[in-house]
Amino acid sequence: MRILSGIQPSGKLHLGNYFGMMKRMVDYQENNELYAFIVNYHALTSVFDAKKLQEGTFNAACDFLALGMDPEKSTFWVQSDVPEVTELTWLLSNVTSMGLLERAHAYKDKVVKGIPATHGLFSYPVLMAADILAYGGERVPVGKDQKQHIEIARDIAERFNATYGETFVLPEEDIEEEIATVPGIDGQKMSKSYGNTIEIFADEETLRKKVMSIVTDTTPVDEPKPIENNTLYEIYSLFLNPAEKEELKDRFLTPGLKYGEVKKELFGMIWEYFRPYREKRKGYANDRGEVMNILQKGANKARETASHYVQLARKNVGLYYWD
Ligand code: ATP
Ligand code: MG
Secondary structure (H helix, E strand, C coil): CEEEEEECCCCCCEHHHHHHHHHHHHHHCCCCEEEEEECHHHHCCCCCCHHHHHHHHHHHHHHHHHCCCCCCCCEEEEHHHCCHHHHHHHHHHCCCCHHHHHCCHHHHHHHHCCCCCCHHHHCHHHHHHHHHHHCCCCEEECCHHHHHHHHHHHHHHHHHHHHHCCCCCCCEEECCHHHCCCECCCCCECCHHHCCCCECCCCHHHHHHHHHCCCCCCCCCCCCCCCCCCHHHHHHHCCCCHHHHHHHHHHHHCCCCCHHHHHHHHHHHHHHHCHHHHHHHHHHHCCHHHHHHHHHHHHHHHHHHHHHHHHHHHHHHCCCCCC
């Protein structure tokens, strides 16, 4: 099975990215053909500082490699190193109805949060469709926030195939229900661009402060705590197996639990969980040459696949005027 997914270098990696997508990607590479990339063209919709984008891209590469992305087994690259996807975006744009994009929640959510309402942000799902279709992605592991975008990609592929003849593979989203949307410290979806993240590679003090500032309700200590829509409970659960989750549930439902204590425990757990990755990450962060080398090789592999689909699309729409 060909698995494909990307992450934007729009800020620092957080628990939502890790559990929603990256951890699953790394696990998939054992038995599947994995395509993983850093979508810097997409990040241009919210990052308007060149230096920030450059640094974010390098950092995202170090993150992914530290977390277990194996560039020998998988294809790992930076989106803009295969610029053919932007051409494909144009070819797809002409079979993408305005209504399809107007219904996209992510666009509206981002505009409400202050991200500029540009044409780029509006057509984000078309570029995303091009990314998936250019590489023949069959399954796309994502968080729930991206479900609609994958449906849009599938709709666009169907429409293209129906208009010009069989060209693209129809992709399917792959969402883990248990961790579909990881909440941020303010209780809303954790997002790099919303400033509500718990960054997995933050230094100890920053991480502690973030965890201690997770929103909690005002239930008195000597009363049972709610577990529905309880951000602290949801984040803590990410690190537990089913039996441990049951225990946590009991603790919340038993009067006497202090949120402050639970936060301290959670901080300790996050810090320990990512310790080995943190160490590994230092190695990559200090070896820019090696990281660049890996990304270049990845881009070469990725381009081979993309050129197959992009050339087929060019031909099928009639751009080969000499034929
Ligand atoms: P931005 O705010 O710039 O959109 P983001 O934090 O949403 O950034 P993306 O790069 O857009 O991160 O998404 C990378 C992957 O992480 C996607 O598969 C997305 O579904 C997943 N993801 C992002 N946030 C969460 C979350 N809170 N819970 C689960 N998965 C998430
Ligand atoms: Mg996002």
